[in-house]
Amino acid sequence: MEDFSVIGKRIPRIDGRAKVTGEARYAADYAFPGMLWCKIVRSPHAHAKILHIDTSRAEQLPGVKGVLTGKDFNGWAWGWMPKTREEEPLATERVRYLGEAVAAVCAVDEDTAEEAALLVQVEYEELPGVFDPEEAMKEDAPQLYDHVKNNVSWDFHMDFGDVEKGFREADLVREDRFVTGRVITGYLEPPAAVAMYDDSGITLWGAKQSPYFVYRHLADCFKLPLNKVRVIQPFVGGGFGGTKNDSLAGDFCAALFSKRTGKPVKFVYTMEEVLMTCRRRHNMIVHNKMGMKKDGTITAMHSRVIADGGAHTAIGPLTMYLTGCMSTLPYKLPNFKHDAYRMYTNNPIGAAMRGHGVTHTRFAAEVQMEIMAEELGIDPVAVRLKNAVTAPHETVNKVTVNSCGLVEGIQTIADHPHWKERDQRKHTDGPVMHGAGISATSYLGGARQRGHQSCAAVIRLCEDGTVNYLTGATDCGQGSDTVLVQIVAEELGLAVEDVDIKRVDTALTPCDAGSYGSRVTVLAGKAAQEAARDVRNQLAAFAAKKWEVRPEDIRFRDGRVFVEGSPDQAMPFDKLAKFACYSGSGAVILGRGYSDYGIDILDFEKGIGNAGTSYSFTSQLTEVDVDTETGFIRCTDMVIAHDCGRPLNPINVEAQNQGAAMQGVGQALYEEFKMDHGRTLNPTLLDYKMPLAPDTPDIHVIDILTDDPDGPFGAKEASEGAIVSAPPSVITAVHHATGIWFKEQPLTPERVVMALRKQNHTHSSMDKM
Amino acid sequence: MEMKEIRFVLNGEPVESRVPPWRTLLEMLREDFMLTGAKEACGQGECGACTVILGGKSVNSCLVPAVEADGQEVLTIEGLADGETLHPIQEAFVEHAGMQCGFCTPGMVISAKFLLDRNPQADVEAIKEGIAGNFCRCTGYTKIVESISAAAEAMKGRR
Numbered sequence: 001m002e003d004f005s006v007i008g009k010r011i012p013r014i015d016g017r018a019k020v021t022g023e024a025r026y027a028a029d030y031a032f033p034g035m036l037w038c039k040i041v042r043s044p045h046a047h048a049k050i051l052h053i054d055t056s057r058a059e060q061l062p063g064v065k066g067v068l069t070g071k072d073f074n075g076w077a078w079g080w081m082p083k084t085r086e087e088e089p090l091a092t093e094r095v096r097y098l099g100e101a102v103a104a105v106c107a108v109d110e111d112t113a114e115e116a117a118l119l120v121q122v123e124y125e126e127l128p129g130v131f132d133p134e135e136a137m138k139e140d141a142p143q144l145y146d147h148v149k150n151n152v153s154w155d156f157h158m159d160f161g162d163v164e165k166g167f168r169e170a171d172l173v174r175e176d177r178f179v180t181g182r183v184i185t186g187y188l189e190p191p192a193a194v195a196m197y198d199d200s201g202i203t204l205w206g207a208k209q210s211p212y213f214v215y216r217h218l219a220d221c222f223k224l225p226l227n228k229v230r231v232i233q234p235f236v237g238g239g240f241g242g243t244k245n246d247s248l249a250g251d252f253c254a255a256l257f258s259k260r261t262g263k264p265v266k267f268v269y270t271m272e273e274v275l276m277t278c279r280r281r282h283n284m285i286v287h288n289k290m291g292m293k294k295d296g297t298i299t300a301m302h303s304r305v306i307a308d309g310g311a312h313t314a315i316g317p318l319t320m321y322l323t324g325c326m327s328t329l330p331y332k333l334p335n336f337k338h339d340a341y342r343m344y345t346n347n348p349i350g351a352a353m354r355g356h357g358v359t360h361t362r363f364a365a366e367v368q369m370e371i372m373a374e375e376l377g378i379d380p381v382a383v384r385l386k387n388a389v390t391a392p393h394e395t396v397n398k399v400t401v402n403s404c405g406l407v408e409g410i411q412t413i414a415d416h417p418h419w420k421e422r423d424q425r426k427h428t429d430g431p432v433m434h435g436a437g438i439s440a441t442s443y444l445g446g447a448r449q450r451g452h453q454s455c456a457a458v459i460r461l462c463e464d465g466t467v468n469y470l471t472g473a474t475d476c477g478q479g480s481d482t483v484l485v486q487i488v489a490e491e492l493g494l495a496v497e498d499v500d501i502k503r504v505d506t507a508l509t510p511c512d513a514g515s516y517g518s519r520v521t522v523l524a525g526k527a528a529q530e531a532a533r534d535v536r537n538q539l540a541a542f543a544a545k546k547w548e549v550r551p552e553d554i555r556f557r558d559g560r561v562f563v564e565g566s567p568d569q570a571m572p573f574d575k576l577a578k579f580a581c582y583s584g585s586g587a588v589i590l591g592r593g594y595s596d597y598g599i600d601i602l603d604f605e606k607g608i609g610n611a612g613t614s615y616s617f618t619s620q621l622t623e624v625d626v627d628t629e630t631g632f633i634r635c636t637d638m639v640i641a642h643d644c645g646r647p648l649n650p651i652n653v654e655a656q657n658q659g660a661a662m663q664g665v666g667q668a669l670y671e672e673f674k675m676d677h678g679r680t681l682n683p684t685l686l687d688y689k690m691p692l693a694p695d696t697p698d699i700h701v702i703d704i705l706t707d708d709p710d711g712p713f714g715a716k717e718a719s720e721g722a723i724v725s726a727p728p729s730v731i732t733a734v735h736h737a738t739g740i741w742f743k744e745q746p747l748t749p750e751r752v753v754m755a756l757r758k759q760n761h762t763h764s765s766m767d768k769m
Numbered sequence: 770m771e772m773k774e775i776r777f778v779l780n781g782e783p784v785e786s787r788v789p790p791w792r793t794l795l796e797m798l799r800e801d802f803m804l805t806g807a808k809e810a811c812g813q814g815e816c817g818a819c820t821v822i823l824g825g826k827s828v829n830s831c832l833v834p835a836v837e838a839d840g841q842e843v844l845t846i847e848g849l850a851d852g853e854t855l856h857p858i859q860e861a862f863v864e865h866a867g868m869q870c871g872f873c874t875p876g877m878v879i880s881a882k883f884l885l886d887r888n889p890q891a892d893v894e895a896i897k898e899g900i901a902g903n904f905c906r907c908t909g910y911t912k913i914v915e916s917i918s919a920a921a922e923a924m925k926g927r928r
Contacts, residue, residue: 016863019871020855020878022806022846029805186906188810188818189872237808237872238906271811477870477907655866655912662909685815685904693897696910 005558006490007713010651013482014496015235015475024235027192027207028268035194036065038254038267039113041103041120042277043095046346046678047129047142050093050102050122058105058119063112065261067120068104068253076221078247081450084154084313086145089221089252095124096144096311097348098678099277101249106257106265129346131678133308134285136343144311144344153309154342156320158607160328160396161335166300170291174372177287178364179744182308182673184280185353186663186690189237191244191278192268195254201228202255209239209476210514215506217247218255226506233504239476240663241352242279245516246314275683280673282307282319282342282350286364296378296386298369300335303327303361309342310349316342317604318449319350322357325607327365328395329442330406330617331387336396338607346678352516354663355443355723362441363745366728371741380438380732381414384619388440391706398608401615403716405643405704406440409619412641412702413438419621426736433626434636437732440619441724444612445717446595446710447517448602455524456510456594457531459488463581465574466498467535472512473524474504478719479652480520484528486648487712491532493556493573510594518717521648522613523595525712530593538589542580543571614708617643618721620661622729623697626737628756631749633669633734635697640722643704646714654701656719661699664726666691672746775839779804780848788835794828795819797835798845806846806875810904817903820876821845827883829902846875849882857927858882858920867916869907877903881917891921 018024055067070092079085090101103120107113128142135141136151144151167173193206202218211231219229236244250267257265269278287304305323309316324338342350373383389395391404413419422436458470469488475481485499492499504512512524540554543561547554547569555564562570571579581587602609623637640657647653670689674681682688707714731742740755772787779802788797798804798821807830808818814829821830822844823837849856858881861867868874877900884891884899891899896917897910905913 012863013866013868015871016868017855017859019868019874020846020859020862021850022804022875024871025805026808026872028809029799031800031803187870187872188816188904188906189808189870190810235871237810238870240906268809271813271816477872479866479869651866651912655869655908658909658911659869659907660909663906684813685811686813690904690906691909692904693900693910693914696897696914699909699911 004490005493006486006496007648008646008650011482011486011496011649013479014485015481026189026237027194027205027234030194030205030234032194032264035264035266036106036108036257036261037110037113038104038106038250038257038265039117040101040249040253041105041117042099043102044098045095045124045126046098047127048095048124049127050091050095051125052123053103054121055103057121058116061112061116061119063108064105064116065108066106066257068256070102072256073221073252078217079313080315081317087312089249097346099348100311104249104253106261129678131345131347131675133306133343133345136345144346148344151344152341153313153344154317154320156324156340156607158324158336158338158397163300163302163335163337166335167291170299171294172372172376173289173291174368175287175289176368176743177285178367180284180360180363181667181671181745182280182283182675183667183671184275184278185240185242187238187240187244190269190271190274191248191250193251193254194264194266195251195258196264197255197259201230203230203232204251204255205232205234206251207236207244208233209236209244209474210516211474211504211506212472212512212514213245214247214251218251221252222255230505230507233474236474236476239515240354241356241516244476245352245514246279271685272683275688276680277348279314279349279351281353282309284360286360288364288368290365290368290372292372292376294376296373296376296383298331298333298387301327301333301365302337303364305340305361307340307342308345308347308350310345310347312349314349314351316350319352319357321604321607322611323361325397325399325611326358326442326444327361328397328399329401329615330389330440332389334396347675348680354660355720356517358443359724359727362724363728366439367731367741367743370732381410384410384440399610402710403614403645403706403708404617405706406617406619409617409641409643409704410440412704413619413621413639416621416639418623418637418639422736428737431627431629433628433737434623435733435737436621436623437729437736438619438621439725439729439732440617441721442615442617443518443717443721443724444615445518446522446613447519448611449513450604452511453513454594454596455512455527457524457527457592458510459531459535459591461535461577461581461589463578465577466500467492469499469501469528470509471501471524471528472504472509473520474515476515478656479649480524483521483648483652484524487525487528488532491529492536493558493560495559517612518720521715522711522717525715526595527593529712531591534591534593535589539576539580542583543576613710614645614716616717616721618725620722620725620729622726622733624730624733624737626734626752631752633747633752634695635665635730637697638699639702640699641702641704642718642721643706643716644718645706645708645711645716647703647718648713648715650703653703653718657701657722658699660719660722661726662691662696664723665730667745668727668730669746672748773836775836777838777840778842780845790834790836792835793831794823794833794835794838795830798830804845804847808872808875810872817876817880818873820879820903822879822883827880846879849878857923858885858917861916861920861923865916865919866912873903873905877905877913881920885921885924889921889924893918
């Protein structure tokens with residue numbers, strides 16, 4: 001193992017102090033003199049024509065400074081791809097989900113804005129709606145878009161090897177239907193922003209985890225050059241994909257109100273708006289067919305995926321892509337067919353969420369694999385080891401794995417006392433049953449979408465030997481600022497305290513794709529590394545000249561600069577910095593770098609190639625208590641063996657795994673939007689149940705070191721694997737405890753009690769026979 | 770509607786304010802005193818992001834009328850540190866990765882203080898119960914519980 005000074009250390013977060021003192025400011029904490037408040041008027045119907053909007057009563061309310069409707073945006077719409085630009089800031093002719101924005105008001109204060117919003121009168125003609133993706137596929141289903149046939153928002157197909165041959169070669173073939181639930185990212189900070197439109201263009205202080213999306217959207221919507229759009233990043237209260245990776249009605253309306261009034265305009269969504277109208281995870285139906293030989297070898301898999309896309313396409317094409325392209329990991333799969341359909345419905349929009357796309361199909365395949373292993377009398381560990389990929393590996397769809405800690409991870413879990421003693425620890429008598437289950441997954445890091453995908457860094461050397469590091473990558477809570485600063489510090493031989501990082505400001509920081517797909521540490525980290533090396537090389541040239549040695553023999557470490565093998569030739573870093581900056585008439589030392597790797601061919605139509613630059617592997621053990629009287633399930637213990645290549649900050653890697661696992665537990669057990677004809681019936685944190693502290697088991701994280709050749713210091717992703725591995729490990733544990741295979745998430749108390757009753761009924765009927 | 774004049778002690782300083790009866794304690798703290806540490810997330814007393822200590826009790830300040838502060842002492846996250854010196858709970862949260870995005874952190878730290886003031890020996894189960902009214906999506910709570918445990922340990926010597 002290489003000896004690092006800063007990398008691999010449990011360094012506290014650099015923003016920790018600001019966050020524990022209340023000093024850290026989030027978008028809603030910003031206020032400016034003369035600031036106005038914007039409020040969105042939303043549709044009470046899931047599907048309706050807008051016949052007429054009467055804004056006069058709202059405009060006449062004292063304190064109101066303006067009302068906007070869809071036509072104020074002159075037909076502008078946005079979307080993830082050119083052909084899916086279908087979402088308007090405010091709907092003009094038709095609303096397609098309940099809560100879609102139709103108008104906006106701005107007023108001198110929040111109360112007046114709320115009152116004015118109620119005075120906007122919209123006349124609708126209700127249209128029949130469709131609320132189930134399988135219903136939406138039917139020929140006579142109500143149609144959401146005139147130009148789209150059969151409500152198919154996006155479909156995606158893969159076909160590799162020969163699945164029919166694979167099924168023929170199998171000793172056992174199974175078909176099952178799996179369902180994932182309607183869940184939301186669950187960030188605590190509701191979306192908020194303050195927009196200012198003045199002579200310098202638009203400035204937006206916005207809660208965005210990928211500020212360069214809204215930067216491009218605002219430029220396009222307001223016909224401004226990009227150098228006139230400035231998105232400044234406050235601290236961000238959680239992201240997890242979806243909403244904060246996109247623009248909102250509020251962003252566009254606040255900017256337009258500011259343009260018209262000359263005042264800063266603020267909006268803050270309520271939690272009810274978040275839960276009723278913001279982007280959520282697609283709920284999906286996965287029809288999975290798998291073939292297996294007697295020895296456990298998987299011969300083929302065919303997945304048919306039907307996703308509830310809601311009213312707009314948003315980032316859905318990528319979601320569909322990820323449901324398939326990642327199915328060929330973490331197990332060897334020689335024959336694979338995938339048919340994915342994203343259906344428009346009159347529900348709120350399905351979009352990205354941590355574990356994007358992969359969580360649905362991994363859950364289906366992982367559980368089905370274990371059902372089949374059980375039928376064939378194969379141990380859960382054995383079936384995984386039988387099929388586990390090892391590095392180097394290329395999947396049938398040309399996903400290339402260069403480092404892989406899967407086998408070691410599964411073995412680590414198998415050797416854990418809680419797994420070894422699972423049958424002793426198991427109990428099925430008494431009202432609370434206990435069981436243990438395992439799962440494994442892979443997740444991509446350094447994810448790519450379409451378009452501009454690199455991350456960049458600029459490092460400015462100050463004459464006192466400290467540096468300013470600029471990145472366009474956003475820390476929305478995951479701790480990336482700390483890790484990126486560690487990378488810069490390590491490369492320059494500095495301490496973390498010597499490196500300053502500011503929040504993203506699109507007027508100052510280099511362009512960046514965003515914080516999604518576990519790409520920041522890998523790609524922004526690579527850029528930081530390159531920029532720091534650029535500074536180091538420039539400094540080394542000065543030192544080499546002074547000492548009359550070769551620049552490549554100069555070393556930077558622990559605040560000192562020295563010649564390799566020559567301890568007398570050494571000086572403190574700050575001395576060299578001063579010497580270099582004051583050489584001649586004065587030098588300016590700026591380092592720059594960007595990530596240009598991971599640019600091999602990706603066929604987005606056929607699902608061929610690497611959607612990320614590297615792949616993590618997660619193996620997980622979960623133990624559960626199942627209360628057979630109430631149906632309530634509680635996780636009691638978790639062990640996560642995670643291969644993130646090399647943890648650059650181990651305490652942060654643990655924290656990411658723990659947080660992801662609990663989000664996965666919420667998805668598997670507790671969280672579910674209840675819907676009625678497009679209306680979300682539980683849009684409060686009281687009724688939409690996310691895990692609280694008493695729900696948390698003991699979560700032990702074990703790092704599996706593999707040092708990926710493509711990652712900075714060997715690093716791969718650390719924040720998404722465990723949200724994918726948690727649900728199947730919960731479900732296999734519940735099976736161990738109860739003998740029941742659940743194929744539908746979440747395992748609510750009601751579902752559990754009903755399944756136990758059915759099981760008892762079946763048993764007692766069998767007893768009578 | 771009539772404005773009410775109130776006087777109270779805010780983070781150790783006597784203050785006065787004029788508030789309408791419908792103004793919440795959270796709105797007054799954030800907008801009139803510019804103390805934006807306490808957050809509004811759910812606005813319904815479910816998430817605990819707005820937790821402050823009022824008259825010795827932890828409250829969801831989004832549900833409490835500002836007039837309730839009259840004659841009371843109010844402690845917000847901004848008043849917890851002693852100048853530059855962090856409170857041991859704050860120190861522990863920094864040291865043990867007790868926060869990620871930080872949005873729940875002011876409320877979480879205040880709840881932890883209220884808990885440890887009442888029960889300095891709080892064990893893991895008591896800590897989990899003590900913060901059961903504070904929602905966090907990022908951490909999965911493990912590191913928060915570890916932080917509070919570490920703070921309890923650190924505070925033992927100082928009592």
